[in-house]
Structures are given as C-alpha cells and as structure tokens.
Amino acid sequence: MLRVLVTRPEPGASRTAHRLEEAGFQPVLLPLTETKALPAAAGLIPDDAVAVAVTSANAMRHAPEEIIATLAALPCHAVGRRTAEAARKAGFLSVSEGPGDAEALxxxxxxxxxxxxxxxxxxxxxxxxxxxxxxxxGVRVHAVETYDTLTVGYPDEVTLERLSAQPADAVLLYSAKAAAAMQMLARRPALRGLFEKTWVFALSTRIAAAFDDATGERIRIAAQPDEEALLALLQAPR
Structure with a gap:
C-alpha cells in the first residue's frame, strides 16, 4: 500500500487522509504549517466596497463574525468550490464559484x-x-488579513515516530511554505533515508519551485490547482 505524507494543516489534513484511505492509500499525517486567526476590525472596511473576493477557505473560516456580518450582503467571489462552500457556510448570501485559480479569478x-x-x-x-x-x-483592493500561516517544526524523533521509521512513497504539497519546510526536513541527516525515493506531488508550479531542484525528476505538478487533480497524480503511472 502506497504511503502518502499529508503536509497540509488541519482541518484539511484529516479530510485529505480520509479521501486517501477511501482510495486505498495509507495516509501519514505530518502537517508542516498551521493557521492562526488574526484580529480584524469591521470598522476598517471601506464604505464604497461593492464585492468580496476570497482565494482561501481558511480566510473565510478564520474571519471574525462581525466581519462576516458587515460583508454578508455583498456578492462574494470565491476562487473555487471548497472556498465557495466555506463562504456559504459562513453566511454570505450570494456566492459565485471561480475557476479554481487565484490569477484566473x-x-x-x-x-x-x-x-x-x-x-x-x-x-x-x-x-x-x-x-x-x-x-x-484599476480595481481598488482592500485586503483584510484574517489569518496567518506558521511553519510547524518537528524534532527528528517525532518525525520518525509519525512515519514509523519507514520511507514515504509520496508527499502532497499544498503551499510554498510547506514545500520549503519539507525541503528542510528531507535534508536532515537523520531523516534523509526516509525521503530518498519519495515522489513529490505539488498543487502548482510555484509550489514545486519552492522544493528542492535536485529531486526534480521525482516531482509532479497537478494539472490544475485543486485537490482532485493533485490526488489524480497518485494514480498516474510513474
């Protein structure tokens, strides 16, 4: 059974692990980042705002209730399906689902x-x-930062325990920050043997670029920046 290292933060990590189990893979949870809510004041939102944009479900999940209440009547443009679902759950009344890519949105x-x-x-x-x-x-963008992303560090012994001291067949990378953290982890002398033959599956070219160029022949990039395309790489011949 293919052992797949899941590096994304919770709650997404457990959701991905469940999908992997259903598909016949063995997930190993090792979140390399975590998200923390930031204070955001509704009084700072400009009165002339005509719409809301969101490119991360975490931004919606961490938004304070008073921010949501202030903005909920405005049309919300979400980057993709998961983010659109988070916006509707938060209370936005009119949500449109974008093409799945921030630049395309x-x-x-x-x-x-x-x-x-x-x-x-x-x-x-x-x-x-x-x-x-x-x-x-010519669009005036008023950014409201609702969360921060922090790197999670693991001692060698904790990483070895999480992996049961067995090599990882594949690793899933969802962000450039996690990719950089994974690069450092795989270079540690005590852990290097666990990742020598690991395939790296990245959500985008930018995320892949944040990983080690020396292992480029074992890196694959999702056809589009969503989890369905990322997990499809596990089924593809290599």
Missing amino acids: ADVLAAGFSGKTIVYLCGRVRFPAFEQRLGTA
Missing part, C-alpha cells in the same frame, strides 16, 4: 470591477499576483 474580476473597491479576505502569507493583477486593471 483576478482576470474575471478585473473585467467587472475596474474603478471600484472590493474587499479581499486573505491570509498574511499570500502570493501577490492576485492583488497585483487587480491593481493593474
């Missing part, structure tokens, strides 16, 4: 909101291209 919004203000619910650690594209198109 920015292109969609740029066409309709030039010269207008949108509120962007986001994390402190984020890729700048979304805001840059909208800014170039």
Whole structure:
C-alpha cells in the first residue's frame, strides 16, 4: 500500500487522509504549517466596497463574525468550490464559484470591477499576483488579513515516530511554505533515508519551485490547482 505524507494543516489534513484511505492509500499525517486567526476590525472596511473576493477557505473560516456580518450582503467571489462552500457556510448570501485559480479569478474580476473597491479576505502569507493583477486593471483592493500561516517544526524523533521509521512513497504539497519546510526536513541527516525515493506531488508550479531542484525528476505538478487533480497524480503511472 502506497504511503502518502499529508503536509497540509488541519482541518484539511484529516479530510485529505480520509479521501486517501477511501482510495486505498495509507495516509501519514505530518502537517508542516498551521493557521492562526488574526484580529480584524469591521470598522476598517471601506464604505464604497461593492464585492468580496476570497482565494482561501481558511480566510473565510478564520474571519471574525462581525466581519462576516458587515460583508454578508455583498456578492462574494470565491476562487473555487471548497472556498465557495466555506463562504456559504459562513453566511454570505450570494456566492459565485471561480475557476479554481487565484490569477484566473483576478482576470474575471478585473473585467467587472475596474474603478471600484472590493474587499479581499486573505491570509498574511499570500502570493501577490492576485492583488497585483487587480491593481493593474484599476480595481481598488482592500485586503483584510484574517489569518496567518506558521511553519510547524518537528524534532527528528517525532518525525520518525509519525512515519514509523519507514520511507514515504509520496508527499502532497499544498503551499510554498510547506514545500520549503519539507525541503528542510528531507535534508536532515537523520531523516534523509526516509525521503530518498519519495515522489513529490505539488498543487502548482510555484509550489514545486519552492522544493528542492535536485529531486526534480521525482516531482509532479497537478494539472490544475485543486485537490482532485493533485490526488489524480497518485494514480498516474510513474
């Protein structure tokens, strides 16, 4: 049975583990990042905001109730299905599901909101291209950071225990921050043997680039940036 290392933070890690078990794989949970809520004041939201954008379900999950209450009547543009579900669950009344990619969502919004203000619910650690594209198109983006992403460190003995001192056949990478942490972990002398033959499956080219170039021949990138495409890589011939 293929042993798959799951590096994403909770609660997504357990959800992914369940999907892997159903597909006949053996998940090994080792979250390399964690998310922490940040204080965000509803009074700082501009009065002229006409819409909300969100590219991460975590941004919605960590948003304070007063922020949601202030914004819930505005149309919410979510990057993809999972984020759209989180927005509806949080209480947004009108939610549209985007193409699954933040830059593609920015292109969609740029066409309709030039010269207008949108509120962007986001994390402190984020890729700048979304805001840059909208800014170039004349969209005023007011970022509201609802969470931070922190690296989780594990002593060698804890990692060995989690992996039962057995090599990992594959590792799933969902963020550049986790990819960088995984790179450092795999280079440790006490752990190197566990990852010498590990296949690395990344959600995007940017995430793959954050991993070790020396193992590029064992890296595969999802056809599109969603979990379905990422897990499909486990079934593909190598």
